[in-house]
Amino acid sequence: MKSLDELRKIRDQVRQELELRSGRYRAKVVVCMGTCGIAAGARETMKALLDALAAHQVTDVAVVAAGCRGFCEQEPLVEVQVGEAPAVTYGHVDAAAAARIVAEHLVGGRTVQDLVFR
Amino acid sequence: MKDLSLHLLDLIENAAKAGAGRVVVTLWWEGTAFCLEVSDNGPGLPAAVAAAPTDPYSTTRTERRVGLGLALLQAAADQVGGRVEVRSVPGAGVTVLAVLPQDHLDAKPLGDLVGALVTAAVGWPLDLQVAVGRPSETILDLAAVREHLDAVPLSHPEVVRYLRGALEEGLAPLQAQAERVFDAAAVPALSARPPPA
Numbered sequence: 157m158k159s160l161d162e163l164r165k166i167r168d169q170v171r172q173e174l175e176l177r178s179g180r181y182r183a184k185v186v187v188c189m190g191t192c193g194i195a196a197g198a199r200e201t202m203k204a205l206l207d208a209l210a211a212h213q214v215t216d217v218a219v220v221a222a223g224c225r226g227f228c229e230q231e232p233l234v235e236v237q238v239g240e241a242p243a244v245t246y247g248h249v250d251a252a253a254a255a256r257i258v259a260e261h262l263v264g265g266r267t268v269q270d271l272v273f274r
Numbered sequence: 275m276k277d278l279s280l281h282l283l284d285l286i287e288n289a290a291k292a293g294a295g296r297v298v299v300t301l302w303w304e305g306t307a308f309c310l311e312v313s314d315n316g317p318g319l320p321a322a323v324a325a326a327p328t329d330p331y332s333t334t335r336t337e338r339r340v341g342l343g344l345a346l347l348q349a350a351a352d353q354v355g356g357r358v359e360v361r362s363v364p365g366a367g368v369t370v371l372a373v374l375p376q377d378h379l380d381a382k383p384l385g386d387l388v389g390a391l392v393t394a395a396v397g398w399p400l401d402l403q404v405a406v407g408r409p410s411e412t413i414l415d416l417a418a419v420r421e422h423l424d425a426v427p428l429s430h431p432e433v434v435r436y437l438r439g440a441l442e443e444g445l446a447p448l449q450a451q452a453e454r455v456f457d458a459a460a461v462p463a464l465s466a467r468p469p470p471a
Contacts (some may be wrong), residue, residue, distance in 0.1 A: 157411075157412055157413055157414065157415065157440065157444070158413075158414075158436070158439060158440035158443055158444070160418060160419065160422045162436055163419060163422035163423050163433070163436060164422055166423065166426065166430070166432045166433055166436065167422065167423050167424050167426050169432070170423075170426040170430055170432070171424075171426070181427070187397060189283070189287055189393070189397055189398075190287065190291075191284050191287070191342050191343040191346070192342075194275070194280050194283050194284050194287070195275055195280065198393075199279075199280065199283060199386070199389055199390055199393045200389075202393045202396070202397060203389055203392075203393065206392075206396065206429065206431070206434050209429075209431060210431035210434070210435075213431075215430055215431060217429075218427050218429055219396060219397070219427075219429035220396075220397055220398075220399075220429070221287070221290075221393070221394075221396075221397025221398050223287065223290075223291045
C-alpha cells in the first residue's frame with residue numbers, strides 16, 4: 157500500500173489553508189451517482205469537476221456524491237450550493253459543462269444559466 | 275454500462291445508499307476471468323429483494339419501481355458465460371461477486387477502475403477498502419487515510435492526487451493481466467476472420 161506519510165504533509169498544509177479562511181468550506185457540489193447517473197457519465201463529470209477545481213487551485217469546495225433524484229433523463233445532474241444561497245441544479249453535465257460550472261459559478265460567482273435544470 | 279468499472283462504481287453506490295459504513299472491494303483474476311467482489315456491512319437486502327436480487331422489478335429504490343444495477347451486471351455476466359452471486363445476511367450486509375470471463379469477444383473492458391474507485395472514495399462517506407489478488411493485498415484503506423488526514427476532505431486536490439497514485443500503483447498488475455488476456459484471446463480470434471473481399 158502506498159505510504160500514508162504523504163497524507164500527514166497534506167493535512168498540515170490544508171490546515172494552514174483552513175485557518176486562513178476560518179475553517180469553513182464556502183461551497184458544496186453534489187454529483188448524482190445513481191445507476192442512471194453512472195450510465196450517463198457521472199464518473200467523468202466528477203473527474204472533470206475535481207480536475208477543474210485543481211486547475212483553478214480551488215481548495216475550499218467540497219465535492220460529494222448522492223443517489224438518484226428521480227430525474228434520470230437529465231443525468232448527469234450536479235447541484236451547486238454556494239454559502240447560504242439557494243442550490244442550483246444543473247442537468248446533462250458532461251465534462252465540458254463541469255469545467256464551465258467550476259470556472260463560471262464556483263470561481264466567477266455567476267450561475268451558468270444555459271445549463272440549469274428547470 | 276459500457277465497462278466493468280462502471281458496474282463496480284454502481285455496486286459501491288448500492289452499498290452507500292443502503293447505509294453501509296464499510297465497503298470492501300476485492301479484485302482478482304481467476305485464469306482468464308476477471309472477478310470483482312463488493313462486500314458491505316449494511317443492513318442486508320429486504321427479503322423480497324433478496325429472493326430475486328438481479329430482477330429489475332425487485333428493487334429497494336423509492337424514486338422508481340425499477341432497479342437496473344444488478345440486472346445489468348447479470349446481463350454482462352450472461353453474455354460472456356460468467357456468473358453473479360449475491361449473498362445477503364440480514365443485519366450484517368451484502369456481498370456481490372461477479373466472475374466475468376474476459377476471453378470472450380463480447381466481454382466488456384475493465385474500463386477506468388482508478389477513476390471509478392477515486393469517484394467512490396471522494397463521493398461517498400464510506401470506509402472503502404480496496405484489495406487485489408488471492409490471497410488479497412490491501413492497496414487502499416480509506417479508514418487509515420481519513421485517520422491521517424483528520425478533517426481534510428477527500429475531495430481536496432492533493433488528496434485526490436494521492437488516491438489516484440495509490441490506486442494506479444496497486445491496480446497496475448490487474449490491468450497488465452487484462453492486456454495479456456485480450457492479446458491471447460481476442461487478437462487470434464479477430465485475425466482468424468477471413469480477409470475482406
